[in-house]
Amino acid sequence: MQEIEDNSPFHAAERAAQRLAGVDDRILAVGRSAIRDHLLAQHQEFFRSQHQLLLATVDADAQPWVAMVAGPPGFAHALDARHLRVDAQPLAGAPGQALSAGATLGVLGINFANRRRNRLNGRLLTVDESGFELEVVQSFGNCPKYIQTRETRLPAGTTWRVSPSAGEAVTAWDDNACALIGGADHFFIATHYDQEGDQAHHGADVSHRGGKPGFIRIDADGTLLFPDFAGNRFYNTLGNIVANGKAALLFTDYSTGSLLSTSGMASVDWQAASAHGFAGAERLLRFTPREVWRYPRALPFAWRFGEQSVALDATGRWSDSVTPPG
Template sequence: MSFHTGEIALQRQEGVDAQLGAMGPRVIRDHLPQQHRDFFAQLPFVVVGSLDERQRPWASLLTGTPGFMQSPDAHRLRIDALPEAGDPLAAALRPDVPLGLLGIEPHTRRRNRLNGQVTALDAQGFDLAVGQSFGNCPRYIQAREALPGTAASSPSAPEALTELDDDARTLIAATDTLFIASAHPHAAGSAEAAEGVDVSHRGGRPGFVRVGADGSLAVPDFEGNRFFNTLGNLLLHPWAGLLFVDFARGDLLQLSARAQVLTGTPEALGFKGVTRVLRLQVDRGWRRRGVLPLRWSTPRPSPYLEGTGHWVAPVA
């Protein structure tokens, strides 16, 4: 089966469960097609979803010279990069753990998802066995090109957060891009043993992630492929890992948040044109300043943003 019970429940609400049930096996593969193998090999960064010791997802970012990811065959991916100390991925990375990968090339608006399991770990990187591989549509990706930059020679120590401070609120309120990791439980209804891990992209106009006075975040669910991979996971395992990137400074903000999927009218949810919103209550996080060796060009907004509405979303 290509989809689990959480995904199917949301697909059924949209009346597309039969259509996607037939389509899923054709587009969600247990191997990397050649175009995906080539795609990962040309990227200078990849987003990685992992689980901590409490089975809560985190989203991280690894970088390298294009070619740092290679697929020796259709069922394997080698990544010659390791997380920095203080990144939640560093504590999670070991053989047999599940990971979710998002390969994304913003300037071409291409993205591919890979969910798999670590098979080997060494001093240079790690190997993944492919469990699922599938492409995603280019909607809501802001076109920006990754450019060589310079990471701080002595990056500041990771800053632990138990709530959003002013710097975090400012970054989130101005963002046009969010990466979100999620997981689904081994047994339906159990939130204790998360099995599969996934990481995805969300995009919108600056302000599309609304910051509440209590530190909660609200993210509108714009129309997409209606697979509901992320929201379906969150119905069963209501924890998300969030990654915000400061594309100009090379900073990373990683958050762990309890998630709730809200449905209703656009007026009640506060976002024009959407009937589903993801509410996130931040539990803890890490900020790592100047850690990325990449910077990004000025973005060209996605043309699909014209259909997503306009909101005034001040930082409370």
């Protein structure tokens, strides 16, 4: 894999993914402009306004997980342009493992009401009973494509603050998991990069993936198959998968507030989208779970669906694919 300079916003595997996707070298200049080592004032205000954030964590076996933190607006706040304080403990992260100073962490803030989202990748500086502080390594915005709008509210007698709870191990996709995944219109995916000899680019990342309900297929062996649509062309997620094949997914059950968290191995099929006839897909991803955990009624919130993203009008679902599954 080609080596790149330490001050590039992209590591070697991200650049490899860009080449496989047919992206030319102009994306490097775009990345240098869009990816910053600090939070703009508008991003500082954005994180302060959020009541929940998604995290990418990495466990002791170098396996990523998607976690969530929640609290009243202001629970996450910038101390300055290079540091973010979060007054909450993660839910649905690596089972039995707490955050530790020095670890890499990916952060995604997403406002479902207006489709605004911002990403932050950094390093944990301190961890205490109340929460944690991290140093910003990369900060950038994401486009609103593929996000379905939802209104989040608090039922009477509840609070934004979420108390971490023990999950239940799931040994196989049961009926509830299959129904949740099959009906999902989005999920979150965490990956990380830890290539030896490239310490400058080590980090974790968490991203949103959206689609029409039915855009995720569960194969007979338990593998999940889902399309990859056109995005910002940075290929942070795909680059990390190219590097080490590790990934984690998190699904939210909006009827009960339960979470379904899984970590395992992923691969990118760069040619399969057209072969399977999945409308709008540029390529396909396959995910094989190693661990699956359910967190029953973990979130006390209530949600009301708004509208589907217009970007999904040109995309499909597996039941509409030209080539039948199998």
